[in-house]
Amino acid sequence: MAKVKVNGCDIWYEISGEGAPVVQIGGAVSGHEGYALVTPEMAKHFSVLDYDHRGYGLSDRPKQKYTMDIWADDLKGLLDELGIQKTHVHGGSMGGYIAIKFATKYPERVDRLVINGAAAKSDFTCRCHFEVWKAVALKYGMDSDELAQELCTKAFSRAWLDGPQGGEQAVKGMRESTAPNASLHVFLDACDAMIETDVTPQLSRVSSPTLLMVGSEDLLTPLDQGPQGAGMRYMHEHIKGSELWIAEGAGHGLLVESAQKSVEKVIDFLSA
């Protein structure tokens, strides 16, 4: 548990395990806690860098405008501070949006790239989902059951929500991981950043071997966005030599729903 000053902001980070470096980028609500189930397995093979991006978790949360560029630039700054020249990068959900932005902006810093549950460009349906997130967060707050309910409908599949880890305890778990890690002003910007993102013109700059992971039941960042968006399949078709991997039956949160298989896949891919 340490902090380092990056671009004027105290960034919390933690390094676990030994081996080639892997940085894990958190999503829009839970900061680095989104990788809590993943890090112990990953740390058996790699030197895992978890961190809270600016505005989240244990890092500073200044009042400012938050964008994908700021988060990508902070990641570069964090790697500079830690003396990491090149690293594997794994981003899930909004962390995937940040990872793809980072990989197009600083391709020389990426060894291998793993994106799960993200989009290169949001379609109108995605925009509607994020507008609803903003509306519910504004009215009910980051620590509300209402927001946790809404997030659960987008994070998980029907089957998982009906299963032993689902139901009201999933809502409670979502609330408990959101409340301490995300602030309203940051979350609203995060939603806008996902609505506005468009890295389609820059995808050809990604030069690293890339693994694209998506749950077959993902409603938020599905395999195929509508014609105005660019989803996982689009990225696969536009990132040279990339591999597309589908977690059958899993929703958006495939690291939770299909944890073991997903982590094994990530380890295999990064070890190749």
Add this chain to the structure above:
Amino acid sequence: MPKIAVNGVQIFYQLTGEGDYLMHVPGAVVAHEGYAAVTPGMAEHFKVLDFDPRGYGESDRPKQRYTFDVWADDMVALLDALGIERTHVHGGSMGSSLGAHFAAKYPSRIHGLVLSGCTAKSDFMSKLQFEIWKHLATSYGTGSLELAYALCSESFSRRFNDGPNGGMDAVRGLAATSGRNVDADVLCDACDALIEIDVTGELAKITAPTLVVVGDGDVLTPADQGPTGAGGRYIYEHLVNAEFKEFAVIENAGHANLMDNPEQSNRVVIDFLTRVSERTASARGRA
């Protein structure tokens, strides 16, 4: 625009076309306007009965508790008042859950039944989706963009939302239609009715020929609910006493398959109900 007294309230209704009766049962949000694009085509084959359920549109909206029983009892009273012995029934979205409940409660009044985007029992995901509608309707209003964002993203396919009829025009249009047709208290009761619904035990009471319709991209009432729910496929498999039954998947369509792919959606409904009508006519001829 006629109205008629039914169980102590004024119910708006409209009859269009000629042929066997076809009653359109509306969904939770936009009342009979949800069938605006469908009725003209249907009226070329049937005598279409559109109506606004109690609490919706141009019908009376008394302050009371709204349930599927209230609405189903109003439906049978409306048929009585109009002297309609038997009718085809086409229900979409909440109208299909209501249609299934009606068909189980009053089986003798149903000619042919179409259940489109139907849930017999909501799984946890569906319950959460309807809870969110309640939150948005209560805090922002039924005519708000906030509620309409949720309705559009869950009712229409991604292709539709990105197409010429989608986007902000669809959101603004749905917000306006929703705002003028339902108030938050009625919509909340409708959502609670959908959260609590369980007609799985009543499906065996449905005797009419039944067509179950679902969009292949429906994220609100998909063919398969989670294990605690019962979606269109479950309904189809458990219509054990239906005279005959069919299951149609509408391609490239979300929950609102009537708007996503009106061509295929209308075709399968007209085709099915026409065959039911012809069967009845030929049986009558033999008798």
